[in-house]
Amino acid sequence: MLSPSDRQEARRRSQAHDEWSSTRPDIADLLDGQDRLADRRDQPLGGAVRGRRYTPCVSNQPLIAPSLLSADFARLADEMAAVGGDSGGGADWLHVDVMDAHFVPNLTLGLPVVQSLQKSTDIPLDCHLMIDDPDRWAVGYAEAGVHNVTVHAEAADEPVGLAKNLRAAGAKAGLSIKPNTPLEPYTDVLKHYDTLLVMSVEPGFGGQKFIGEVLEKTRRARRMVDTGHLNLVVEIDGGINTETIEQAAEAGVDCFVAGSAVYGAEDPARAVEGLRSQAINAAHARQ
Ligand SMILES: O=C(CO)[C@H](O)[C@H](O)COP(=O)(O)O
Numbered sequence: 282m283l284s285p286s287d288r289q290e291a292r293r294r295s296q297a298h299d300e301w302s303s304t305r306p307d308i309a310d311l312l313d314g315q316d317r318l319a320d321r322r323d324q325p326l327g328g329a330v331r332g333r334r335y336t337p338c339v340s341n342q343p344l345i346a347p348s349l350l351s352a353d354f355a356r357l358a359d360e361m362a363a364v365g366g367d368s369g370g371g372a373d374w375l376h377v378d379v380m381d382a383h384f385v386p387n388l389t390l391g392l393p394v395v396q397s398l399q400k401s402t403d404i405p406l407d408c409h410l411m412i413d414d415p416d417r418w419a420v421g422y423a424e425a426g427v428h429n430v431t432v433h434a435e436a437a438d439e440p441v442g443l444a445k446n447l448r449a450a451g452a453k454a455g456l457s458i459k460p461n462t463p464l465e466p467y468t469d470v471l472k473h474y475d476t477l478l479v480m481s482v483e484p485g486f487g488g489q490k491f492i493g494e495v496l497e498k499t500r501r502a503r504r505m506v507d508t509g510h511l512n513l514v515v516e517i518d519g520g521i522n523t524e525t526i527e528q529a530a531e532a533g534v535d536c537f538v539a540g541s542a543v544y545g546a547e548d549p550a551r552a553v554e555g556l557r558s559q560a561i562n563a564a565h566a567r568q
Pocket residue numbers: 348350351376378409482483484485486487488489518519520521538539540541542
């Protein structure tokens with residue numbers, strides 16, 4: 282239960298954010314020149330930026346992002362620590378699924394919980410917004426300090442403007458596509474994004490079966506990155522486990538979200554390391 286002063290503060294922040302959203306400044310108004318944008322774009326994708334928490338560049342290594350969707354929601358701080366550096370594990374990012382029961386049929390958590398998670402971990406948060414109207418809500422997550430804020434291509438009205446606003450608020454911008462959404466209509470839009478999240482299950486629930494057909498999209502995205510047409514991390518989410526991670530790595534994925542394969546394991550930190558070794562070996566075999 283929030284205290285009266287917490288409620289007042291939350292109202293103030295929410296009002297400030299609504300005012301900010303309604304004016305929706307252009308990136309040019311928020312940055313005093315392209316140099317600052319260029320500085321930020323040079324930051325390693327594996328770490329946080331602009332005085333935020335920072336982790337070393339891991340751009341040539343696969344990134345493993347345990348999904349808190351499969352964690353115990355009553356013990357989220359402990360569950361984050363279970364895959365953090367102190368435990369000997371090494372999650373690169375922590376994947377946080379925000380679901381609104383509209384864009385997807387499930388309901389999880391929202392900005393106040395993400396703000397608390399942000400204060401309780403040094404691992405960069407990777408927020409996957411499965412929500413309607415991300416144009417209105419996503420920037421709040423960037424302002425909360427989330428490292429990478431991903432919105433759905435199927436839900437965003439102005440994905441280019443939204444990416445600019447996310448970056449202006451200090452976050453990486455991510456665009457996600459559902460299993461049946463083609464990649465090609467978004468190739469120009471993706472020039473403004475830092476991550477592409479290819480869904481390998483229908484978004485909404487953890488523990489589903491991997492849809493291997495989406496790997497064709499990750500191969501095409503990989504080619505676009507390798508040929509310099511795009512400059513982003515290729516991320517995959519859904520059904521990633523010891524049986525499937527190698528095919529995804531061979532298909533050019535950089536960042537692997539895994540929920541049940543990590544939090545369903547007896548030792549989540551060891552599960553992260555096991556997935557990472559498999560991904561490294563498979564990625565080497567591809568090259
Ligand atoms: O976005 C998601 C579901 O919409 C989850 O991140 C994803 O399903 C992870 O869970 P699992 O690895 O168990 O499939």
